[in-house]
Amino acid sequence: xxxxFLGTGAGVPAKQRNVSSIALRRLNNExxxxxxxxxxxxxxxxxxxxxxxxxxxxIFITHLHGDHIYGLPGLLGSRSFQGGTDPxxxxxxxxxxAFIQSALQLSATYVKYDLSIIEIEDGTVxxxxxxxxxxxxxxxxxxxxxxxxxxxxxxxxxxxxxxKELGVKPGPIYKQLKDKQTVQWEGMTLNGADxxxxxxxxxxxxxxxxxxxxxxxxxxxxxxxLLVHEAxxxxxxxxxxxxxFHSTTAQAATVAKESGVKExxxxxxxxxxxxxxxxxxxxxxRAIFENSYIAHDFSETAVxxxxxxx
Amino acid sequence: xxxxFLGTGAGVPAKQRNVSSIALRRLNNExxxxxxxxxxxxxxxxxxxxxxxxxxxxIFITHLHGDHIYGLPGLLGSRSFQGGTDPxxxxxxxxxxAFIQSALQLSATYVKYDLSIIEIEDGTVxxxxxxxxxxxxxxxxxxxxxxxxxxxxxxxxxxxxxxKELGVKPGPIYKQLKDKQTVQWEGMTLNGADxxxxxxxxxxxxxxxxxxxxxxxxxxxxxxxLLVHEAxxxxxxxxxxxxxFHSTTAQAATVAKESGVKExxxxxxxxxxxxxxxxxxxxxxRAIFENSYIAHDFSETAVxxxxxxx
Ligand SMILES: [Zn+2]
Ligand SMILES: [Zn+2]
Numbered sequence: 221x222x223x224x225f226l227g228t229g230a231g232v233p234a235k236q237r238n239v240s241s242i243a244l245r246r247l248n249n250e251x252x253x254x255x256x257x258x259x260x261x262x263x264x265x266x267x268x269x270x271x272x273x274x275x276x277x278x279i280f281i282t283h284l285h286g287d288h289i290y291g292l293p294g295l296l297g298s299r300s301f302q303g304g305t306d307p308x309x310x311x312x313x314x315x316x317x318a319f320i321q322s323a324l325q326l327s328a329t330y331v332k333y334d335l336s337i338i339e340i341e342d343g344t345v346x347x348x349x350x351x352x353x354x355x356x357x358x359x360x361x362x363x364x365x366x367x368x369x370x371x372x373x374x375x376x377x378x379x380x381x382x383x384k385e386l387g388v389k390p391g392p393i394y395k396q397l398k399d400k401q402t403v404q405w406e407g408m409t410l411n412g413a414d415x416x417x418x419x420x421x422x423x424x425x426x427x428x429x430x431x432x433x434x435x436x437x438x439x440x441x442x443x444x445x446l447l448v449h450e451a452x453x454x455x456x457x458x459x460x461x462x463x464x465f466h467s468t469t470a471q472a473a474t475v476a477k478e479s480g481v482k483e484x485x486x487x488x489x490x491x492x493x494x495x496x497x498x499x500x501x502x503x504x505x506r507a508i509f510e511n512s513y514i515a516h517d518f519s520e521t522a523v524x525x526x527x528x529x530x
Numbered sequence: 531x532x533x534x535f536l537g538t539g540a541g542v543p544a545k546q547r548n549v550s551s552i553a554l555r556r557l558n559n560e561x562x563x564x565x566x567x568x569x570x571x572x573x574x575x576x577x578x579x580x581x582x583x584x585x586x587x588x589i590f591i592t593h594l595h596g597d598h599i600y601g602l603p604g605l606l607g608s609r610s611f612q613g614g615t616d617p618x619x620x621x622x623x624x625x626x627x628a629f630i631q632s633a634l635q636l637s638a639t640y641v642k643y644d645l646s647i648i649e650i651e652d653g654t655v656x657x658x659x660x661x662x663x664x665x666x667x668x669x670x671x672x673x674x675x676x677x678x679x680x681x682x683x684x685x686x687x688x689x690x691x692x693x694k695e696l697g698v699k700p701g702p703i704y705k706q707l708k709d710k711q712t713v714q715w716e717g718m719t720l721n722g723a724d725x726x727x728x729x730x731x732x733x734x735x736x737x738x739x740x741x742x743x744x745x746x747x748x749x750x751x752x753x754x755x756l757l758v759h760e761a762x763x764x765x766x767x768x769x770x771x772x773x774x775f776h777s778t779t780a781q782a783a784t785v786a787k788e789s790g791v792k793e794x795x796x797x798x799x800x801x802x803x804x805x806x807x808x809x810x811x812x813x814x815x816r817a818i819f820e821n822s823y824i825a826h827d828f829s830e831t832a833v834x835x836x837x838x839x840x
Contacts, residue, residue: 232608233574260604261571264543286637290604294570297596298542315636322632326625327596328672362638 221247221371221423221523223446225487225515226265227257230452230466231287234491237517238265239287242427242448242487243276248350248371255279256367256427256448262291263298265517274304280353281312282429283364284319293323300331307334311346311355313363314339340365350374351422356440358431361465365429366440371422375400379415386410423523426481430488432462433471441479446523448515449475450488454497455504469501473508483523487515531557531681531733531833533756535797535825536575537567540762540776541597544801547827548575549597552737552758552797553586558660558681565589566677566737566758572601573608575827584614590663591622592739593674594629603633610641617644621656621665623673624649650675660684661732666750668741671775675739676750681732685710689725696720733833736791740798742772743781751789756833758825759785760798764807765814779811783818793833797825 222245229237239259243266246252253276255262266273273295281289292310299308310316317337324331342357342365354368378398380390388394388405396403400412426444428437430452441447449472453461461468469486476484486505493501498514505512513521532555539547549569553576556562563586565572576583583605591599602620609618620626627647634641652667652675664678688708690700698704698715706713710722736754738747740762751757759782763771771778779796786794796815803811808824815822823831 232611233571233577233604235577238574260601261543261574264548264571264574267543267545284637286603286607286633286639289637290600290633291570293596294543294600301542319633319636322636323596323600323629326629326632327594327599329596 221245221369221425223425223448223485223521223523224269224271225485225517225519226255226262226269227259228487228489228515228517228519229287230450230488230490232491233259233261233287236495237489237491238262239290240282240488241265241291243269243271244369244425244427246350248374251275252277257282257288257429258291258295259287260290260294263295266295268518273299273302274306276304277306277308279308279310279312280367280427281310281316282366282427283360283362284313284315285362285430288429289316289319292320293327293329296320296324296331296335297327297329300329300333305333307336309336309338311338311340313365314341354440356436358429358436359434359465360430360432364431366426366431366437367428368424368426368440368444370424373422374420376417376419379417382415425523430466432465433467433475437475438479441475441481444479444481446483446485446521447476447479447481448485448487451486451501451505451514452488452490454493454501469504470508473505473512476505476512477509482511483521484509484512485515485519485521486512489514531555531679531735533735533758533795533831533833534579534581535795535827535829536565536572536579537569538797538799538825538827538829539597540760540798540800542801543569543571543597546805547799547801548572549600550592550798551575551601553579553581554679554735554737556660558684561585562587567592567598567739568601568605569597570600570604573605576605578828583609583612584616586614587616587618589618589620589622590677590737591620591626592676592737593670593672594623594625595672595740598739599626599629602630603637603639606630606634606641606645607637607639610639610643615643617646619646619648621648621650623675624651664750666746668739668746669744669775670740670742674741676736676741676747677738678734678736678750678754680734683732684730686727686729689727692725735833740776742775743777743785747785748789751785751791754789754791756793756795756831757786757789757791758795758797761796761811761815761824762798762800764803764811779814780818783815783822786815786822787819792821793831794819794822795825795829795831796822799824 226241227238241262397412452466455470536551537548707722762776765780812824
């Protein structure tokens with residue numbers, strides 16, 4: 221999987237950082253794009269990337285604050301205008317359906333693809349062909365959710381050399397063995413499992429919405445290969461973070477450390493911090509959890525499994 | 531008055547042209563800003579100008595298509611977040627109130643200033659201290675309106691030299707005469723009107739929403755010092771313009787010519803045209819009406835009275 225940060229600021233757009241959106245490229249899934257949040261001008265940010273709006277298959281909204289949803293009506297409309305015909309599903313808290321439908325209807329926007337809008341709640345689990353998405357409610361005043369994407373393990377490679385040693389030639393039987401079936405072949409019983417390499421561990425990526433430090437974050441982040449956590453404020457502004465239902469750099473790093481994640485990305489940075497401050501912010505996190513990074517608009521990172529990474 | 535084009539594209543944002551918005555700086559009115567339309571990322575465009583969102587006093591929406599309104603919720607919210615406390619009024623077609631209220635409520639956005647939303651109709655006239663705004667309905671499939679801003683004439687300058695010749699010294703009497711009062715002074719009757727220069731003609735600026743060529747446009751544009759007219763298509767695409775309820779360069783120029791306007795600005799240019807094509811588009815208009823210009827994002831122009839201009 222690959223992550224591309226489209227907007228990494230908090231509350232209002234600034235020249236340096238646009239409001240929230242993250243694109244997740246699902247490499248296992250023919251490069252389908254999933255978006256997490258869609259602040260105003262997300263479609264404008266996308267113009268500066270290789271992402272095609274019609275390749276966006278799912279949009280997950282963490283919460284309904286304007287800086288996370290005001291780009292939705294425009295993106296949904298443009299996707300249709302630009303020829304997108306594949307279905308699209310938007311997931312989000314209760315109210316997301318009314319928001320989208322009201323905006324599209326009042327602006328006489330009729331999209332030419334199947335648009336599904338699914339309202340989620342704490343504990344919702346979505347199963348896809350190749351992954352599960354676990355959803356948990358955080359602590360942000362209004363309902364705010366975290367998404368934990370857990371790829372299913374993939375069957376190992378067929379060990380062709382073992383089959384060749386037995387004289388088994390390529391053909392439909394290879395497919396059967398790869399599917400872990402038991403096959404009779406020239407008087408022998410071949411068990412698919414015996415001819416497969418180790419299963420490939422699925423990746424885990426956790427993307428949390430705006431939140432105070434809360435227990436649910438640890439559960440959603442547990443053992444993730446990559447965690448995206450908001451860090452609206454610096455460490456010393458912990459009181460302010462609490463008051464505004466946000467987190468500090470240090471709190472994000474604590475979640476990463478205690479949950480045993482592989483890599484932490486900080487985002488949703490207040491516009492009070494300049495790009496010079498970024499270095500200080502990430503260092504605050506690194507003092508607690510070394511493998512921390514601060515996202516900038518258009519930052520990209522590949523999510524690697526623990527094995528690939530080491 | 532000064533016009534600043536914030537977005538000059540049609541339908542969807544492109545790298546070259548953002549979706550519709552125009553700022554009108556009311557020089558007579560302490561530099562208050564009025565916006566006409568507010569497509570997505572208008573607040574982002576404003577970040578690259580000297581405009582302060584809190585100085586925006588009125589927003590006039592021509593019609594409810596997404597490329598003209600999707601920037602409203604974000605701008606209204608940011609204006610409050612950034613400390614704007616002065617009242618703001620939004621004018622627009624029926625539905626604008628539901629659009630704004632639904633977006634703000636569902637996103638839990640509470641603005642800290644008085645926000646009035648006024649739904650207009652064909653023939654609505656708004657009177658301000660220093661101007662009238664006449665509103666007429668155009669031809670765009672959905673309700674689309676044009677705004678004709680007519681400044682009231684301003685009293686001429688007090689001709690101080692005439693008073694000094696009579697021996698009248700500066701004092702409250704100057705104010706009375708300036709207000710066109712009749713004043714008794716040392717046995718003489720002084721009539722304010724006799725000591726004032728010529729009235730200054732108010733300016734007329736007409737900004738039309740998306741429309742086919744229609745009669746109402748001529749009425750709204752009549753004798754304007756400046757006309758802003760959409761030109762989504764080139765001259766030869768007149769059939770397509772008709773089909774999609776839009777205008778061509780030549781149609782815009784015809785309205786300007788027949789209405790005796792002083793200056794025409796073309797905007798709402800389809801993204802099919804590159805910046806190279808701009809020259810061709812404006813030349814099509816100039817063949818019909820010489821004083822034509824094509825707007826680009828961040829184009830600025832001062833609106834001058836016919837006298838100042840010649
Ligand atoms: Zn936020
Ligand atoms: Zn338009």
